[in-house]
Amino acid sequence: MNVLLFGVLADIVKTQRIDIESVSTTDELIELMEEKYPEIKNYNYQIAVNQKQIEGNCVISENDEIALLPPFAGG
Amino acid sequence: MFTNEELIQYNKQMILPEIKISGQEKLKLARVLVIGAGGLGCPALQYLSAAGIGTIGIIDFDLIDASNLHRQVLYTINDVGKPKAIVAADKIRKINPHITAIEIYEKLTTENALNIISNYDIIIDATDNFGSRYIINDTCVAANKPFVYGGIHKFEGQLCVFNYKNENGEYGATYRSVFPEKQGDEINLTCLDIGVIGVLPGIIGTMQAAEAIKIITGIGEVCSSKLLIYNALYNTVNYLTVKRT
Numbered sequence A: 001m002n003v004l005l006f007g008v009l010a011d012i013v014k015t016q017r018i019d020i021e022s023v024s025t026t027d028e029l030i031e032l033m034e035e036k037y038p039e040i041k042n043y044n045y046q047i048a049v050n051q052k053q054i055e056g057n058c059v060i061s062e063n064d065e066i067a068l069l070p071p072f073a074g075g
Numbered sequence B: 001m002f003t004n005e006e007l008i009q010y011n012k013q014m015i016l017p018e019i020k021i022s023g024q025e026k027l028k029l030a031r032v033l034v035i036g037a038g039g040l041g042c043p044a045l046q047y048l049s050a051a052g053i054g055t056i057g058i059i060d061f062d063l064i065d066a067s068n069l070h071r072q073v074l075y076t077i078n079d080v081g082k083p084k085a086i087v088a089a090d091k092i093r094k095i096n097p098h099i100t101a102i103e104i105y106e107k108l109t110t111e112n113a114l115n116i117i118s119n120y121d122i123i124i125d126a127t128d129n130f131g132s133r134y135i136i137n138d139t140c141v142a143a144n145k146p147f148v149y150g151g152i153h154k155f156e157g158q159l160c161v162f163n164y165k166n167e168n169g170e171y172g173a174t175y176r177s178v179f180p181e182k183q184g185d186e187i188n189l190t191c192l193d194i195g196v197i198g199v200l201p202g203i204i205g206t207m208q209a210a211e212a213i214k215i216i217t218g219i220g221e222v223c224s225s226k227l228l229i230y231n232a233l234y235n236t237v238n239y240l241t242v243k244r245t
Helices: A007-013 A026-036 A038-042 B004-009 B020-029 B041-051 B084-095 B113-117 B130-143 B199-217
Strands: A002-005 A017-019 A046-049 A065-069 B031-035 B055-059 B100-104 B122-125 B147-153 B156-162 B226-231 B236-241
Touching (some): A007 A038, A007 A065, A026 A046, A026 A065, B020 B199, B031 B041, B041 B055, B041 B084, B041 B122, B055 B084, B084 B100, B130 B147, B147 B199, B199 B226
Parallel strands (some): A002 A065, B031 B055, B031 B122, B122 B147
Antiparallel strands (some): A046 A065, B156 B226, B226 B236
């Protein structure tokens, strides 16, 4: 599935978009992401599924688009 | 309500059927506070003053630095070392002598925020740190004021109108609805630390001014409960819909 990354998370992963396979919940996705890119644990970010912010764990499938979004401090 | 000079000055926006003279009157009666006269604040101030917002407050405690000039386009090399709030107010009075500009050369704090924010209808969050953003959010929620958030990171910008009351009397999401936990200040990534391209705050700050004008005149769809994320490198626009919590 498509995972969109923004701000500092895109800087850490070094791309705006990655393809992640074989996860079925957002918790699994985050566990996998934080294992692969431990630096992202230092940041607060929100999770959206198909452009909607979610709370807690959420079941996801291959066609869903996930976004990981930190706040932007700069101005 | 308007002098002949003003009628000529605002003519091209007043001939829009969405604005008309009634919309221009609303702009003249409006009071907008711009918090932060930096990268986002400068373009917002230029367009808000040119559009004829009757009263514009500018709060900033910082001094102009030469490294600001590539993006803070109200200022020139001769302004380096001077207070942003005072210089910005002078500049927008020159852009439009028919408006009132109020400079507030102070830092926004939890102590003074309510007093300052209560005097305005709409707040523009053009700050550069998480601490100020939470003060603005919490004060605007307490004072029932909508605020137009802008944030930037390198080539990306975020825009959202928070705490906006729609025509049905329902309030939209707040900053805390989207970002409930404050990121530690040790990871407060500002333009000073990581760099930014000058046009990016120009674009987002101008969009903040556009949202304020839409709220005041009641036209179009306000970017409420919908966080817009713009990427200047790839020309992408993403949205995140959020609920008020």
